[in-house]
Amino acid sequence: MISFDTFKPTEGTPIYQQILLFIKRGAVAGTIRDGDELPSRRVLSALLGINPNTVQKAFHLLEEEELIVSQAGAKSVMKITEEKIQKLREDLLRENIRSITGALRQMGISREEAFKLIDQFWEEEETEA
Amino acid sequence: MISFDTFKPTEGTPIYQQILLFIKRGAVAGTIRDGDELPSRRVLSALLGINPNTVQKAFHLLEEEELIVSQAGAKSVMKITEEKIQKLREDLLRENIRSITGALRQMGISREEAFKLIDQFWEEEETEA
DNA sequence: TTGACTGTATTATAGAACTAATACAGTTGG
């Protein structure tokens, strides 16, 4: 059963999109594997304190992207191949790194300074965990 | 007069927020300076192909953050001190770098690999420009 | 088998983002 213990929804981004990202990033990291069961719509919505329809929207999109399979009456299950994971990895990395490099460039930050800042934040977060 | 030639609105984020970011990043980069005139609401909305009310919303927020001053009948003008710029710089950097390090960590990307990827994308974008 | 849990669907409501049309009052340049 996939755990949502580390899922902390943020303001500003639709919750259903954050659920999508959580699953995709977990698949890329290897913490979510093919065949893993997802919590039911109702259970997860209660756990996160959100509406079941919001979870359903996220799961429906995962189904459309063929990352999970659902069957009326039974729990949804992850269905990911190594090929899909590699594609996810490339898509997510490109999207994320494009946005950060673009933002830093618009602020006139040099590559060297960017590395220094990232290094600093990386350590801060490591000490938090 | 502040130029919006390099402003390319993206899908997924509210346009008025993107206008806010464009101005703030320009101030941090030094390409937008104290006293600079902004295009009028109507002119900018026509230029960007969006609704005047969307521009008005962005400018109104800039006014609330005391980064511009507006006066009925006259063009809005940037009003930024070195102190405000430093604060903007810290806020924007913290926000951006936090999000990227969090995303990479959730994907199981190591700091070394992150640096390699950023280096790669940085060069790609430089060759584009 | 059967009752509790599943996925799925429908309808209604509310707020935010964005567009649209209009109006009014203040400024500024020719």
Next chain:
DNA sequence: CCAACTGTATTAGTTCTATAATACAGTCAA
């Protein structure tokens, strides 16, 4: 001066996000 441009305000309608309350049919374990 005054016409054209400015900021500001109001009202209305659409789409998206999220909530809420149900309803129905399929599954699965006791």
